[in-house]
């Protein structure tokens with residue numbers, strides 16, 4: 001790459017900090033062309049009648065790209081934001097700008113890998129190499145103490161051994177400058193209107209008013225950890241349902257890569273050194289290890305993470321019952337706790353972890369509806385949609401994933417007693433009891 005003209009293909013790494021792909025290019029190449037391509041496949045309709053990527057997710061992504069473009073400009077370069085088939089766009093950019101090398105961020109799941117394979121084919125024709133960087137987990141793939149096919153079957157074994165044997169590498173700094181000599185016009189960031197998608201309404205009841213972009217991500221983490229010191233009580237509050245502070249709310253930025261997990265880790269470590277170290281500060285890292293685990297597991301199991309029989313091909317009977325599914329999706333099952341959570345998701349694109357566990361269990365184990373439908377709805381709706389975390393959490397709860405306990409079940413009544421004893425959360429989303437809309 002040294003002295004070459006390099007195309008930097010941004011995907012799920014929309015940041016300047018801790019971005020090895022960008023760092024290598026910016027410090028070695030003679031010129032760097034940063035590019036992001038919005039794939040058309042996101043605009044396809046799911047057979048169940050909702051878009052693959054819904055308005056909340058897209059809005060957040062477009063905000064993230066706007067911020068990234070500004071950050072890149074501040075480094076004296078420009079970010080091209082284009083729409084279409086990545087392999088075709090990259091092929092024509094390579095020709096047009098005399099690109100000699102392409103760099104990208106590794107993926108582990110099918111659609112993303114397919115984009116890479118198609119692009120590789122095109123690049124081979126013009127003898128332009130492509131390098132990939134593994135850069136969205138705490139532990140590097142090469143640093144975990146197993147070859148991927150021997151990744152432990154459950155999280156606890158993974159965590160215990162990884163914590164003993166592996167270390168989290170230091171994050172990469174922000175490059176001082178991005179060498180750039182391309183004669184290109186700034187590409188405006190598309191708006192939702194370009195796809196005829198209505199702007200989602202702001203709901204004041206939201207758990208957090210997410211705004212996309214690296215700047216917002218870093219600011220938010222600074223506030224959560226350093227200013228408000230909410231991290232010091234994270235372990236006690238993380239299962240709550242209302243408000244901005246019960247959990248870290250970093251998931252959406254992690255999902256598009258506006259913040260790196262290693263950056264979060266380093267901030268937690270600094271905080272522990274300078275202020276307070278307790279079970280809660282550790283617990284945030286513990287949860288980030290779940291995220292790591294699911295990414296590694298997705299690499300291990302490949303497409304089986306999307307199959308209804310799951311990673312071990314368990315043959316349960318699932319009902320493809322569209323009516324039950326629609327009632328669940330729209331928050332009209334008549335089960336207030338489930339409906340409140342599903343309304344929150346519908347109106348804001350977010351739901352707490354406790355809520356997600358309950359509604360997923362309800363769909364799969366009470367209604368016995370095909371869990372992959374629920375995962376698909378989450379994929380469309382969640383601001384923080386992450387392919388590995390979403391599909392493997394769903395599989396886990398449906399009993400076809402990495403859960404060593406086959407009989408895990410969230411009893412809604414006892415969950416309400418524990419997590420919403422005064423009914424405040426349900427009232428927030430459904431109104432007082434007698435106003436509940438029954439199906």
Ligand SMILES: Cc1cc2nc3c(=O)[nH]c(=O)nc-3n(C[C@H](O)[C@H](O)[C@H](O)COP(=O)(O)OP(=O)(O)OC[C@H]3O[C@@H](n4cnc5c(N)ncnc54)[C@H](O)[C@@H]3O)c2cc1C
Nearest residue numbers: 247248249250251287288291353356384385386389390393
């Ligand atoms: C059915 C289901 C679907 C889910 N889908 C997604 C998804 O698409 N994207 C996503 O980021 N998370 C998903 N989660 C995990 C979890 O619910 C969210 O990460 C969390 O609620 C986000 O809020 P937070 O950032 O405040 O979390 P915090 O409690 O503050 O946790 C900090 C971070 O740890 C990671 N984390 C926490 N719990 C989990 C977990 N169970 N699995 C993986 N990572 C975890 C996340 O990166 C999170 O941002 C899902 C969970 C379930 C049960």
